[in-house]
Amino acid sequence: GAGVSQSPSNKVTEKGKDVELRCDPISGHTALYWYRQSLGQGLEFLIYFQGNSAPDKSGLPSDRFSAERTGGSVSTLTIQRTQQEDSAVYLCASSPAGGQNYGYTFGSGTRLTVV
Amino acid sequence: AQSVTQLDSQVPVFEEAPVELRCNYSSSVSVYLFWYVQYPNQGLQLLLKYLSGSTLVESINGFEAEFNKSQTSFHLRKPSVHISDTAEYFCAVSDSGAGSYQLTFGKGTKLSVIP
Numbered sequence: 001g002a003g004v005s006q007s008p009s010n011k012v013t014e015k016g017k018d019v020e021l022r023c024d025p026i027s028g029h030t031a032l033y034w035y036r037q038s039l040g041q042g043l044e045f046l047i048y049f050q051g052n053s054a055p056d057k058s059g060l061p062s063d064r065f066s067a068e069r070t071g072g073s074v075s076t077l078t079i080q081r082t083q084q085e086d087s088a089v090y091l092c093a094s095s096p097a098g099g100q101n102y103g104y105t106f107g108s109g110t111r112l113t114v115v
Numbered sequence: 116a117q118s119v120t121q122l123d124s125q126v127p128v129f130e131e132a133p134v135e136l137r138c139n140y141s142s143s144v145s146v147y148l149f150w151y152v153q154y155p156n157q158g159l160q161l162l163l164k165y166l167s168g169s170t171l172v173e174s175i176n177g178f179e180a181e182f183n184k185s186q187t188s189f190h191l192r193k194p195s196v197h198i199s200d201t202a203e204y205f206c207a208v209s210d211s212g213a214g215s216y217q218l219t220f221g222k223g224t225k226l227s228v229i230p
Contacts, residue, residue, distance in 0.1 A: 042119075
């Protein structure tokens with residue numbers, strides 16, 4: 001597609017349930033990033049995928065969070081046993097390569113609300 | 116570790132007036148600097164970036180930012196704002212080393228243009 005696509009755009013879930021958030025990057029972009037945007041807190045890095053290399057998971061806040069990227073394209077971020085503090089907008093971005101000089105293209109995000 | 120400080124969380128300004136959104140960063144290494152804009156209910160879009168060379172960089176819609184190494188600043192300016200500039204603006208920094216990929220974002224500045 002022309003841009004980074006994320007689904008769903010909004011998700012309301014009950015505390016303790018698992019959720020899956022999907023990101024479809026721009027075709028041909030080898031790098032994919034997940035960030036979390038909490039109210040008044042800016043953007044928090046979660047995880048980075050580059051081609052077939054092992055992902056950088058250093059930003060995942062707990063072991064309830066995991067992500068995978070299948071076939072070097074679509075990525076899924078999974079949050080298990082959701083907590084209210086997980087409520088945020090989850091943003092996905094992609095870039096042509098793993099270097100910063102290319103800049104990121106962001107999706108519109110998934111707004112997660114845990115009730 | 117790097118950090119970004121956006122000194123103003125909200126900036127109201129009248130239409131056609133000038134505006135400056137402030138950004139300071141902290142880093143022990145050379146950096147790349149970015150400004151992203153987020154319109155309501157949309158993802159972040161790259162507005163402009165500084166990688167090297169001229170310290171003054173411009174966007175296509177009239178914004179400019181100047182890299183000041185001695186003051187570790189990358190303030191964003193526009194001489195005359197429009198209603199359509201109402202959005203949230205994020206400053207970001209990255210290590211300029213080879214293979215660097217993680218962006219560290221500020222908490223954002225909400226620009227409100229008043230008719």
